[in-house]
Amino acid sequence: MALGSLVVLGGLVYLLGFSPVFDVRAVEVTGASSETLATIQQAASVPPETSLLWLSTADVDARVAxxxxxxxVDVRRSLPGTVTVAVTEREPVAAVPAAGGVGLLDATGFVYRTAPAPPAGVPRLVLPPGVAPSPQDPATVAAVRVLEALPAALRSKVTELRAASAYDVSFTLDGRTVRWGADSEDERKAAVLGPLLTRPGSVYDVSTPDLPVVS
Structure with missing residues (x-):
């Protein structure tokens, strides 16, 4: 009886630890664009004869992230031998001057790639001289938050976004200037701005949303 148990146990150890039954056979990537697919596939690759049971998904996650x-990124294992890597790519919300073209920022203020020119509907971001855009820069964060607070119909018309500081954000929309002020009461300011833009003028100040001004 004891011998039989040892045989069974040994078989399980072999199956789980050494048998090729659970070797990784496929790494499937979803959510990637054609531009980044090959790079992600390379980062997510695993050595031959790697057991799915002992694969560190955290390591794959870190390489892809x-x-x-x-x-x-979300890395998951599926028996008997498939690793699924689901990614969400960054989307550009603003552009800043960069060598060879422009740097594209996502909604966190992170510059994640360069491009020859901004994509359609992506405004140029102007920061104080010497300030580099980043998720740690208050002016950058305020600017992208203000932009994200706008309704999509207005956001797509913004051509230039300016942040002299986190408390002094403005932008150009259809040739008109909107003074937003601080990154605060964004929902209220966005609600006020829509009707305000129906009035003739060139400067629309919603920095104090209860007392908007058109000039």
């Missing part, structure tokens, strides 16, 4: 264009 290190790719600048990847905003988030």
């Amino acid at each position: 290190a790719i600048p264009r990847v905003a988030s």
Whole structure:
């Protein structure tokens, strides 16, 4: 009886630890664009004869997450031998001057790639001289938050976004200037701005949303 148990136990150890039954046979990537697919596949690759049971999904996650264009990643195992890597890529919300063209920022203020020119509907971001855009820069964060607070119909018309500081954000929309002020009461300001834009003028100040001004 004891010998039989040892045989069964030994068989399980072999099956789980050494048998090729659970070797990784496929790594499937979803959510990637054609531009980044090959890079993600390379980062997510695993050595031959790696057992799915002992694969560290955290290691795969870390390698894929290190790719600048990847905003988030979810790595999962599926028996008997498939690894699924689901990624969400960063989307540009603003552009800043950069060598060779422009740097594209996502909604966190992170510059994740360069491009020859901004994509359609992506405004230029102007920061104080010497300030580099980043998720740690208050002016950058305020600017992208203000932009994200706008209704999509208005956001797509913004051509230039300016942040002299986190408390002094403005933008150009259809040739008109909107003074937003601080990154606060964004929902209220966005609600006020829509009707305000129906009035003739060139400057629309919603920095104090209860007392908007058109001039």
